[in-house]
Amino acid sequence: MNRRKTPSRGTSPATKISHQPPRLLIVHIAVPSWADICPNLCEALQNFFSIACSLKGPSRMSLFSLYTVQNQQECVLPFVQVRGNFIRLQACISELQMLQVEGCHRPPHALLPLAVKDGLQQFKQYSSHMASSAAQPCTPLEITVLTSLPGKEVVKELEEGLKDINLLSVRRLQVVEVTKGIHGCTDWPSPTEEPSSDESSILEADVVLETLDNDVVSMEVFFKAWLHNSETDQENIHLFLTPQSLPPSSRVKDHPICLKCDLQERFLSPSLLPGTADGVSRIDDPKGDISTLYQMASLSSDSPYKLQVVKALTSNGICESLTYGLPFILRPTSCWQLDWDELETNQQHFHALCHCLLKRNWLLLARGEPLIPRHNQNLPACSFYVITPSHSLTLLVKLVATRELMLPGFFPLLSENPPEDSLKVIESTLDSLDLGLTYNPLHVGSHLYSRLSSAHAKPQGRLYTSCASRGLRKGGQLKTSRVRATVVPLPVAPAPRRALKMTEARKAPSVTSLPSDLEEECPPQT
Known part of the structure; x- marks a missing residue:
């Protein structure tokens, strides 16, 4: 674990989904790879924004800007x-889709x-x-450079070109190298190796170098990571392992075990999207549970949500028909x-808790502390949760x-032998069915993207036609009518030199693999 404690740059005292960072995407165009990347990138962006623009509740993504470099x-x-x-x-x-470039060149370094x-x-x-007009200032900017050139070369280019620029308002500078499925001349000569000592590292912003496969689903998954709550100002959950039912003398003396966790959605709630109620019915969870906490995270919260473990259960000791609502992922807090x-x-x-639960084949039953304050001596309803371990650190x-929620049900047992x-x-x-080992949701589509896109386009079709007409070709050439960045230059303060924090290239998750967080979910036991 890195021993450096990262300071917060202008963040609020409580975790808030609505304070997600503005995004600047810079598409670093080089041919001939652009012809392979462009269709996948445009389709992925179209799909992503059909979701991002439709989500109800607290804003997942505030501002967006797009640049091209050729x-x-x-x-x-x-x-x-x-x-x-x-x-x-x-x-x-x-406009991006209609953009054409000629010749085999790479963009000038400057x-x-x-x-x-x-x-x-x-x-x-x-x-x-x-x-001057908003009650809350903008959070620091995140910049993503999408390129088909070698990522380390692009990092060096940014390092040299931004060495005298103050980047304190940049939360993160990310270089994403698109690597797989690109045909043509992609074997660029390697840059001259230079010492990577701290003395030669000069950027203020943290630089993350990643690689990304050139296919629609991989790019989609990458952009959807922008919808996650990325604030780290406060942990979301306190998980108390010591049962309160034990006498004080039996508990861990003066130091009850409390794990501090962050909460992450497993998938988007269908209730946050228009036109999905017929596919998945909305579940109105009682106030004061984790779902309410997450969806209302834009509200101020002085303390994390508390989960008190009540008892342990064997892994087959609960019927899956008794669980409801959206699943969430708990991680060690950052x-x-x-x-x-x-x-x-x-x-x-x-880590030890996950290991021990897997070894014992146990689940945990926990009670949630209601978010509603007590008044008039009336106890608010509380929610109960089942916690399942995974082979990942989640x-x-x-x-x-x-x-109170249960309805009577009488289910006859199966006889030994059917007719x-x-x-x-x-x-x-059954023998005629295809047999798969696992269910991968990335291989199953419900036509939601096209439905959301159509819903957006219908009321404002004339506006879209007018905007799209700016990209009409003239004489076989693309008419350049894009908005250029021509703001009045602001005085640039020289940045104090600090060691460049560069995270070595890490690969985005493969779209063909099963998401690991649910691999260990216990099967239905009805």
């Missing part, structure tokens, strides 16, 4: 609010840092304008306000029914 750097889309702007974003994607500078200037100007020693100890205890938590004729018919039918 023979020149251009601002294809200045910073705009994402929610409610699908038509404008779709027109921007249409243009990529210039695009970052221009984007930063645009963001500063937008932020200063919004600061709250920056905790000391590194506490973070490391907390992670080790979390726990799966799901709501479980209580006595022979029926047995033969069903056996023959």
Whole structure:
């Protein structure tokens, strides 16, 4: 674990989904790989924004801007609010899709840092304008450079071009190298190796280098990571392992075991999207449970949600028909306000808990502390959860029914042997089915993207036609009518030199693998 404690840059005292960072995407275009990347990138962006612009509840993504870098750097889309702007974003994607480049060249080295500078200037100007009218200032900017060139070379280019720029308003600078499925001349000569000592590292922002496969689903998954709650100002959950029912003398003396956890969605709630009620019915969870906590995370919260373990259960000791609502993932917290020693100890205890539960084949039953304050001596209803371990460093938590919610059910047991004729018919039918080892949701589509896109386009079809017409070809050439980044240059303060924190290239998860967080979910026992 890194021993450096990262300071928070202008973040609020409580975890808030609504304070997600603005995003600047810079598409670093080089041919001939652009012809392979462009269709996948545009389709992935279209699918992503059909979801991001439709989500109800607290905002998952505030501002977005798009730049391209080829023979020149251009601002294809200045910073705009994402929610409610699908038509404008779709027109921007249409322009990107029609963009053509000629010749086998790579963009000049000075243009990529210039695009970052221009984007930063645009963001500063937008932020200063919004600061006077908005109650809450903009959070620091996240910049993503999408390129088909070698990622380490692009990092060196940014390092050299931004060495005198103050990047304190940049939360993270990310270089994403698209590597797989690109045909043509992609074997670029390697850059000259230079010492990577701290003395030669000069960027203020943290630099993350990743690789990404060139296919629609991989890019989709990458962009959807932007919808996760990325704040680290406060842990979300306190998981108390010592039962309160034990006498004080039997508990861990003066130090009850409490794991500090962050909460992560497993998937988006269908109730947050229009037109999905017929496919999945909305479940109105009682107030005061984890689902309510997460969906209402834009509200101020002075303390984390508390889960008190009540008892342990064997892994087959609960029927899956008794669980309801959305599943959530618990992880060891990454709250920056905790000391590194506490973070490391907390992670080790979390790891040990997962290991012990798997070894014993156990689940945990926990009670949630209601968020509703007590008044008039009336106790608010509380929720109960079943916690399942995983082979990854996560726990799966799901709501479980209580006595008040139960309806009577009488289910006859199976007799030992069904009728022979029926047995033969069903056996023959089952033999005709394709057998899969696991269920991978990334291989199953419900046409939701097209439905959401159509719903956005219908009321404002004329606006989209007008915006898209800017990209009409003239004489076989693309008419250049994009909005250029031409803000008045702001005085740039020289940044104090600090060691570049570069995270070595890590690969995005493969879209063909089963998501690991649910691999260990216990099977139905009805």
